[in-house]
Amino acid sequence: MNDITWEDAFCGEGNSCFRLGTDSQGNAYIAIVGQEDRPLTDSREALRALILGIKEGRADHLL
Structure with missing residues (x-):
């Protein structure tokens, strides 16, 4: 896999953390x-x- 530069993790409420x-x-x-x-x-x-x-709120219906 390519050499990926990861940002710090973003975590919402609970265990929903992604990078x-x-x-x-x-x-x-x-x-x-x-x-x-x-x-x-x-x-x-x-x-x-x-x-x-x-x-812009286009995914608000998924929350």
């Missing part, structure tokens, strides 16, 4: 804390769109 990471090839990663060896991956642009969508 965001990027690599030098322009990929973005999301992983559950402790499972960084099995991340979801996509482009940085896709990760940016996901985060902006969440901030």
